[in-house]
Amino acid sequence: MKLVSAIIKPYKLDEVREALGEIGVQGITVSEVKGFGRQRGHTELYRGAEYVVDFLPKVRLDVALEDDRVDAAIETICNAARTGKIGDGKIFVQPLEQTVRIRTGEAGAEAL
Numbered sequence: 001m002k003l004v005s006a007i008i009k010p011y012k013l014d015e016v017r018e019a020l021g022e023i024g025v026q027g028i029t030v031s032e033v034k035g036f037g038r039q040r041g042h043t044e045l046y047r048g049a050e051y052v053v054d055f056l057p058k059v060r061l062d063v064a065l066e067d068d069r070v071d072a073a074i075e076t077i078c079n080a081a082r083t084g085k086i087g088d089g090k091i092f093v094q095p096l097e098q099t100v101r102i103r104t105g106e107a108g109a110e111a112l
Helices: 010-022 067-081
Strands: 002-008 029-035 042-046 049-053 056-065 089-095
Touching: 002 010, 002 067, 010 056, 010 067, 056 067, 067 089
Parallel strands: none
Antiparallel strands: 002 056, 002 089, 029 056, 042 049
């Protein structure tokens, strides 16, 4: 099993969620996060004063998947979240040692 974490632009969340649903992904955890990559933030003008926005609002999706479904999920997230502009985001894949469904006690792939 793997944990796929994607950092995307907030307005792309619905597109990504729908696209993952179409390939059969059932569970997604969504968190509002802030950060920056190559964008390095930007400068904004508010009431005549300039200020620097260092951390940009993003959305983090976490999806636990069986190994054979990871590549399809990555491709789906990339296609749905891509704008072609800087700041589209990143995807991280980590090994997932164990999963347990609290309600039933099921473990491993059955818990997904």
